[in-house]
Each structure stands twice: as structure tokens, then as C-alpha cells.
Amino acid sequence: MPSSTRRLKRSGLTMPIVTPRFINNAWHRGCDYINMDLEDSVPPNLKGYARSLVRESIPVVNKGGADAVCRINHDLMEADLDAAIWPGIMMVNYPKTEYGHEIERMDAIITRLEAERGIRPGTVEIGANIETAVGVANAFEIVTASSRVRDFGGASGYDMSRDLGVEMFVAFDQFVYGKGEVELAARAAGREPRAAPFTPNITGSVSDPDRAFAEADAARKCGFRIGGGLHPAVVEPQIRGFAPSDDEVSDARWVLREYRKLSRTGQTWVQVDVSSVDREASPRPMASESYLGRHRVIDRYEAARAEELLQWQDLCQERDQEKAEAIDRVRAAESAESAT
Amino acid sequence: MTALSTVRRSWLLAPVSHPDRVSDAPSAGADVIVLDLAEFVAEPDKPAARESLRDCLLPANSTGAEVFVQIDPELMLADLSAAVWPGLDGVVVTRAETPGQVVSIDAIISELESRRGMSPSSVELVLSLETAQGNQNGFEVATASSRTWGLSLGRADLVMDLRPEPSGETHLMQYLMQRLVTLASATGTVPIGAWWRFPDRGLLATPENTLVAAQRGRAIGFKGSFCVVDNQVLPLNAGFTPSESEVAAAHALCEAYESATASGTYTMVSVDERVLTPDIVGQAANTVALADACSTRDRFKAAAVKGIPVPVP
Numbered sequence: 122m123p124s125s126t127r128r129l130k131r132s133g134l135t136m137p138i139v140t141p142r143f144i145n146n147a148w149h150r151g152c153d154y155i156n157m158d159l160e161d162s163v164p165p166n167l168k169g170y171a172r173s174l175v176r177e178s179i180p181v182v183n184k185g186g187a188d189a190v191c192r193i194n195h196d197l198m199e200a201d202l203d204a205a206i207w208p209g210i211m212m213v214n215y216p217k218t219e220y221g222h223e224i225e226r227m228d229a230i231i232t233r234l235e236a237e238r239g240i241r242p243g244t245v246e247i248g249a250n251i252e253t254a255v256g257v258a259n260a261f262e263i264v265t266a267s268s269r270v271r272d273f274g275g276a277s278g279y280d281m282s283r284d285l286g287v288e289m290f291v292a293f294d295q296f297v298y299g300k301g302e303v304e305l306a307a308r309a310a311g312r313e314p315r316a317a318p319f320t321p322n323i324t325g326s327v328s329d330p331d332r333a334f335a336e337a338d339a340a341r342k343c344g345f346r347i348g349g350g351l352h353p354a355v356v357e358p359q360i361r362g363f364a365p366s367d368d369e370v371s372d373a374r375w376v377l378r379e380y381r382k383l384s385r386t387g388q389t390w391v392q393v394d395v396s397s398v399d400r401e402a403s404p405r406p407m408a409s410e411s412y413l414g415r416h417r418v419i420d421r422y423e424a425a426r427a428e429e430l431l432q433w434q435d436l437c438q439e440r441d442q443e444k445a446e447a448i449d450r451v452r453a454a455e456s457a458e459s460a461t
Numbered sequence: 462m463t464a465l466s467t468v469r470r471s472w473l474l475a476p477v478s479h480p481d482r483v484s485d486a487p488s489a490g491a492d493v494i495v496l497d498l499a500e501f502v503a504e505p506d507k508p509a510a511r512e513s514l515r516d517c518l519l520p521a522n523s524t525g526a527e528v529f530v531q532i533d534p535e536l537m538l539a540d541l542s543a544a545v546w547p548g549l550d551g552v553v554v555t556r557a558e559t560p561g562q563v564v565s566i567d568a569i570i571s572e573l574e575s576r577r578g579m580s581p582s583s584v585e586l587v588l589s590l591e592t593a594q595g596n597q598n599g600f601e602v603a604t605a606s607s608r609t610w611g612l613s614l615g616r617a618d619l620v621m622d623l624r625p626e627p628s629g630e631t632h633l634m635q636y637l638m639q640r641l642v643t644l645a646s647a648t649g650t651v652p653i654g655a656w657w658r659f660p661d662r663g664l665l666a667t668p669e670n671t672l673v674a675a676q677r678g679r680a681i682g683f684k685g686s687f688c689v690v691d692n693q694v695l696p697l698n699a700g701f702t703p704s705e706s707e708v709a710a711a712h713a714l715c716e717a718y719e720s721a722t723a724s725g726t727y728t729m730v731s732v733d734e735r736v737l738t739p740d741i742v743g744q745a746a747n748t749v750a751l752a753d754a755c756s757t758r759d760r761f762k763a764a765a766v767k768g769i770p771v772p773v774p
Binding site: 261297298300301302304305306308309316318319320339342343344387388389390418420422425426 | 592620
């Protein structure tokens with residue numbers, strides 16, 4: 122995989138690498154990535170055994186087209202990286218990142234291992250996860266510490282709740298400040314923010330498909346493109362929730378058509394009366410997105426959003442096709458094998 | 462005169478490339494008219510807009526409005542050369558990002574002020590932190606020039622591509638607004654903005670939504686806001702002016718405190734089940750003073766419309 126290619130991360134399952142039934146079944150779940158965990162889901166006495174499994178698990182998890190990711194232990198960075206950086210690994214998640222120098226050190230080790238193991242330089246991404254108050258305070262130095270940090274976010278979730286001593290599952294957003302700091306740092310550094318609008322979750326359920334869809338849907342509408350989870354039941358709703366709807370695609374095409382008209386007028390924006398648009402014609406605007414009641418603003422910002430949406434739709438479709446083909450290949454090989 | 466005593470509730474943007482918008486602007490009743498060279502002027506129209514700008518300055522303040530010009534920092538030399546003439550009160554810098562940028566703008570203005578016979582340091586700056594970098598560097602940017610009077614998020618919702626959440630709030634905005642208000646207070650500058658919600662976008666909203674955005678904006682510390690169309694001006698003036706009932710309550714509170722503390726024994730007293738402290742009473746006094754300053758400003762504008770010469774408040 123060339124390092125310049127943007128890898129989609131709409132849906133990903135995190136699972137203990139020491140549980141074979143999870144790892145062996147992960148490939149047909151349809152998620153964009155599989156996060157093989159060496160950290161919280163692996164007991165201390167199994168850390169060494171867990172490390173020995175990463176290299177052989179990479180082809181197992183990515184035979185259905187999912188990218189292989191490994192979450193390492195904060196305090197065992199060097200040994201874990203040595204076990205994880207093998208051809209086929211897309212990203213390493215570093216939990217509880219607190220300082221830029223941690224990421225600089227990690228970058229240096231990965232750079233050496235890439236060279237030694239025949240991986241194209243710069244391939245392996247670093248997921249610098251912010252899960253503590255110190256990480257929030259140093260967010261900007263962390264996100265700028267390595268070009269391998271391509272998306273950036275956090276400051277919420279289980280570890281952050283514990284670090285701050287706050288309840289995790291409440292009906293309001295308890296992380297406004299920290300999430301804001303981290304997202305601003307990501308944007309200021311020119312990296313993709315790994316963020317989502319707040320949606321209340323008071324049950325703590327990790328397997329509710331409706332909730333997973335609602336979260337992904339809200340994230341997509343807000344412009345965010347990254348998700349993940351712990352339970353196979355959330356994969357399909359996440360993939361569906363991150364896909365632009367037919368109405369949105371039609372709307373984006375309408376916006377771009379109106380914007381092209383605008384560019385010939387010397388105006389920088391115009392309000393279009395949405396009710397005057399022929400509802401049968403395609404493409405057409407979405408009334409629910411209208412500003413100022415019936416009126417819809419068309420300007421360069423609206424056009425940029427529309428363009429991004431159409432590109433995103435293409436990326437989603439290409440990625441889904443890629444995974445479907447990989448899964449078909451595995452199934453064909455399996456049935457050929459069982460026939461002989 | 463301190464920065465906070467200057468009442469600038471409504472900042473109406475008028476693109477210089479649209480003569481009708483520029484000639485209509487003075488009758489809208491804005492405290493400040495912002496002649497725009499940056500955001501609403503199509504690229505090919507910019508040279509002509511710059512040439513016509515000087516002639517727009519005096520008509521713009523014919524109805525008592527102050528006149529600012531909004532510039533693009535990437536084109537600072539050309540934009541400032543067109544803008545800094547007698548009659549200009551200040552400059553709004555879109556997409557302000559780095560202290561270096563602001564230092565350069567300050568130096569160019571100083572040179573133009575002296576060359577064109579204007580009082581030194583008379584031109585003020587409002588910096589619009591519309592990008593992530595500008596907000597990240599906010600403190601350094603805000604303190605880079607002594608001309609800086611105000612800070613704003615401008616059209617950060619569009620520039621940073623921040624979209625509505627299911628709650629109707631614009632993503633990240635509550636964090637950015639509180640950050641900006643804190644930053645402004647820490648640097649002795651005035652926060653300019655309003656609390657817009659979906660479907661408001663890019664400083665554009667119906668008059669009704671504009672009033673609500675101004676009232677909510679004032680409640681979290683903003684002192685005035687930019688707007689895009691004429692019918693937003695009066696709602697901004699109203700939303701950023703304390704209401705009559707607010708002023709009456711503030712008066713009553715100040716008087717109650719005065720009589721309760723007349724003995725000189727206590728500074729914290731209980732009146733009608735409320736505890737009054739010097740902070741609370743000081744805030745009430747500020748409300749009364751703001752209301753007075755607003756009515757002075759309104760009288761000044763009314764007099765200017767009638768052609769009566771009145772000293773600038």
C-alpha cells in the first residue's frame with residue numbers, strides 16, 4: 122500500500138489478539154480495519170505470547186480486505202513495535218499518549234523496522250490516542266511530532282473518564298473542553314480530526330446497531346469520516362451510516378450545478394428559493410438542508426462540501442468493492458479446497 | 462476611552478464591488494459599516510473594488526456609522542493601500558493566523574497613516590480567527606499589535622467547515638466561542654460574535670434568528686456581531702442592548718445595595734432572598750452604563766441622519 126493512499130476507517134473492530142475465535146472470524150465482518158489488541162484486553166502474563174501472534178495474524182485479519190492495525194501497550198512500546206511492524210500492518214495505535222517525544226521515539230523505531238523488514242518508508246501510521254489530561258495539555262506537540270499521525274482525536278472514552286474521574290455514560294457531553302482542544306490541534310496541524318458530534322449514551326451498550334447507525338450518520342453529516350467499535354453487530358450500521366444517502370448525493374450535484382451558474386455572475390453567493398426548484402428534476406436540493414426557511418445559500422463553501430461528499434461517496438464505493446472482492450476470493454478458494 | 466466603552470453592536474458587511482450594497486448600507490442603522498474587499502468580492506472584481514474604495518469611506522459614515530474595511534491578509538499590501546485613508550476607523554483582518562502577519566499589517570498601516578496625514582495609531586484592528594491555526598495561535602496573534610481592538614471568529618463555521626450537530630449547535634463552536642471570549646478578556650480586547658445555530662450559517666440568518674443569536678451571544682460575553690444583510694442590523698442592535706426591564710432591575714439592585722451597605726459595616730448583604738456582593742453590583746452597574754452608552758450611540762446616529770453635527774461618542 123503506497124503511503125500516500127488515504128485508508129478508510131469507517132468501521133473497525135478492536136479484539137484481543139490472544140482469542141483465536143475473534144481473530145479467525147474477523148476477516149468476514151466487513152469492517153475497514155481490524156485492531157489487534159495487545160493492551161487492555163490482554164492480561165499481563167500473556168503479553169509475551171500475544172506479541173508472538175501479531176506477525177501471523179496480519180494475513181489472517183486482512184484476507185477479507187480489512188486493514189491490519191495493532192494497539193500496543195504504552196509502557197511496552199519497544200517490544201510491542203518489534204512484534205507489530207511487519208509487512209501488511211497499516212497502523213499502530215499508541216494508547217495514553219502524553220508527550221510529543223513519545224511519538225518521536227515511536228516514529229524512529231518504526232522507521233528502522235520498516236527499513237529492516239522491507240516496508241516502504243512512511244507506510245505505517247501512528248494512532249496517537251489522547252486518553253489523559255496530560256495528553257490534552259500537549260495535544261499540539263503530539264500531533265505535530267510525526268507525519269505518521271494522519272488523523273488525530275480522543276479526549277473521551279473509558280480511559281479519559283477514569284483519568285478525570287468522571288462518569289462515562291451520561292446524557293450530556295462531559296468532555297467539551299478536552300475534545301475541543303484535541304480537535305483544534307488536529308485541524309491546526311492539518312490532520313484529519315477523529316471526532317464526532319455528541320450523542321447521548323446512558324446504557325453503555327457496545328452492540329446496539331441503531332445507536333451505531335445514528336452515531337455514524339451524525340458524524341458523517343458533520344463531516345467526520347472515522348469510526349470504530351468492539352462488537353460485530355455495529356460494523357454494518359457504521360458502514361451504512363458513513364455512506365452518503367441518495368438524497369445527499371443528488372443535493373451535492375445540484376449545489377455544484379448552481380455554483381457553476383454563480384461563478385459567471387460576479388456574485389460570491391446567492392440564495393436560491395428551494396420551493397421554486399423543479400422537484401421532479403434530477404439532481405435536486407434537499408429541502409431539509411435549506412437555510413433561512415425556504416432559501417438555500419450557494420457559495421464556495423457549500424460547493425466545497427458538495428465536492429467532498431461526491432469524492433467521499435466514490436471512496437466508500439471503491440473500498441466496499443475492494444472488500445467484497447477479497448471476501449469472494451476467500452470463499453471461492455475455500456469451496457475449491459472443500460471440493461477436492 | 463476604554464475599548465469596552467465603545468458601543469459597536471452591529472457590523473454590517475458591504476462588498477465594495479457591489480455599489481448598491483455600499484450605498485444602501487448607511488441607511489440600515491449599523492454601528493459599524495464594514496466595507497469588504499475580502500470575503501464577498503469575486504477575485505476578478507478586486508482591483509476595481511480597491512480603486513473605488515476611497516470614495517466609499519465618507520458616504521459610509523454619513524449616518525453616524527463608523528467605517529472599517531475588511532481585508533485579506535494574503536493581499537494585505539494592496540488591500541491596505543486602498544483602505545487606509547482619512548475617514549477609516551479600523552481594519553478587519555479575515556483569516557488572521559500568525560503574529561507575524563499582524564505585525565506586518567500594523568507596520569503597513571503605520572506607514573500609510575504617516576504618509577496620508579492621519580493621526581498615528583488611529584486605525585484599529587479586529588482580527589477574525591477563522592482558521593484552526595489562527596485559533597491555536599490566538600494569544601500570540603491577539604497580542605501582536607497594540608492596534609488590536611477586537612477578536613472575532615468571523616465565518617469560522619464555513620472556513621473551518623464546521624457543520625450542524627443533531628442538537629442544532631454548530632460543531633466545535635461552543636468550545637471556540639468560550640475560548641475566544643476568554644482570550645479576548647485575557648488580552649484586553651473585545652469579543653465580537655453571536656451564538657448562531659442551525660440553520661444560521663456564515664453570519665447569515667433571518668432577523669428573528671439574528672435577534673436570538675445576539676441575545677445568546679451577549680449572554681456569553683460577545684459585545685456585537687458581524688452580519689451580512691441589512692435586515693440583521695436592527696436585531697443585532699436590539700440583542701446587544703440591555704432591555705428596559707434589565708436596566709430597571711439593575712438600577713433597583715444598585716439602589717438596594719447602596720442603602721443596605723450605607724452603614725459601612727458590610728459589603729456582602731442579603732436583599733429580598735438574594736445575596737449581593739460587590740461583583741454582582743458591579744455587573745449591574747456595567748449593565749446600566751452599557752445601556753447609557755447604547756442610547757448615546759443611538760442619539761448620535763439619529764442626529765447624524767438629520768444632519769446635526771454631534772461630537773463622536
